[in-house]
Amino acid sequence: RTGDTDTEAESAIAALWREFGRSPDQHVRDRLVLHYAPLVKYVAGRVGTGLPSHVDVSDLVQSGIFGLVDAIEKFDPERGLRFETYAMQRIRGAILDDLRSQDWVPRVIRSRAREVERAHDRLGARLRRTPTDSEVAAELGVSVRELRDLYGQLRLTSVVALDDLVGANTESGPGTAAETLPDEDAVDPATVLVDRDNRRQLAEAIAQLNERDRIVVSLYYFESLTLAEIGRVLGVTESRVSQLHTRAVLRLRAKLLEQAGG
Template sequence: MSVSISQNLKEYSRTAEQTTRDALVMNHLWLVRHLTGKVTARLPMGVDIENLESAGMLGLVEAARRYDASRGVDFKSFAALRIRGAIYDEARRNCPLPQEVMQRVMLVSKAQEQLTAPISVDDLVAETGLAKDEVIDALLAMPLIRVQSLDQVLDDPTRNSDTAPDASAEFAEQKRLLADAIAALPERERLVVTLYYMEDLRLKEIGEVLKLSESRVSRLLAAAQLQLRSYVGTNRKDA
């Protein structure tokens, strides 16, 4: 093969790859807006939504650049983790919490470390001396300090797929534990989790379905997430 033909083929390949990446980005712009809306609904008032959406866009572009279809993971799932992570990173950089909220977060975090799992909101209330709403507000504020949501319970299923032969079996076990944990939730919290994560509804939409305020739905979701993390973490250690 001549040098010129080889160079032309390489250039064509680069162009085709770029076209594919551009298509992935354009076809998933809605996902950035959707995830920005879901994240900001659970953050303190006053966040700059445009900045967070811009960060989510960068996460989408990076996802398109890194995506490898041969791994068998659909692009929406692959991109959602990176978009959400980029949004939370931007929120942490630009949305410092008030000192009193920081103190409550630290109290709740310390209580979580000291208590024996599984841990409930009532356990945290008894351990910290805070009111129930203050504990839940601290749980809601934790994403601004560290990403600690249900999306991290299972981690990224593609992360160790090349180096860990047992990754698929471990991921399947984590999903089983999570399903058991969801089944054990109180009915209303179980419904909120199902609508938020499996039906992909926003808090406002869930509130309309359940006839609850958006704030109440947010608190139910935070309480459910605490129980899910605690249940999955405990059973993984026991396994």
């Protein structure tokens, strides 16, 4: 009976999409929004992980709803993407845009983030490998403990993470993970090559990370584990995973900017 129920639900949502395609009125759109609303709560919860306590997840959900509506109105089934994949990126983008507009990251933290990125960039170019925490700390003139405390503060800036990194070396600005997925029906070969190059460079940058950083990036972004779950996998605390995540994002950013400069 469960299988029959699932099939009926899939048929019903498919019928809604067909109806919306024929006549995109607000009533049908609202029914689609209601159906996919759990995606907003899921994405808002993930984005909210590690943010300061004054950031209300309910506000993130409200911003995400606008992203969901935008996704429904702009979704093109002919591209071959699953709607859920496309919508989650739009929802995430709307939430991040709202956070940026609030300028919720203190200026001093933004400044420190740039300092750490530049240190990673300089050391990576000089050493031709990923620098250790000790080497980064020495470059910044701080202790390893102070550097790790700094990573904890910088987690506020890493929420944009891979969304910005994927498009870090493109003239048109940041892209999203969904926008870099292959489109089998694409008619512009130049666009296909650019997308493939972005994915290749991101994959190469991830491959250059040390093993623990690669594990954190893979589990968080590709396996959708929470920081707490990753901590259990690695046998460390959630706060330590947050530090590792921030460090990995900063290292990825430095590597991609180095590739862009090269």
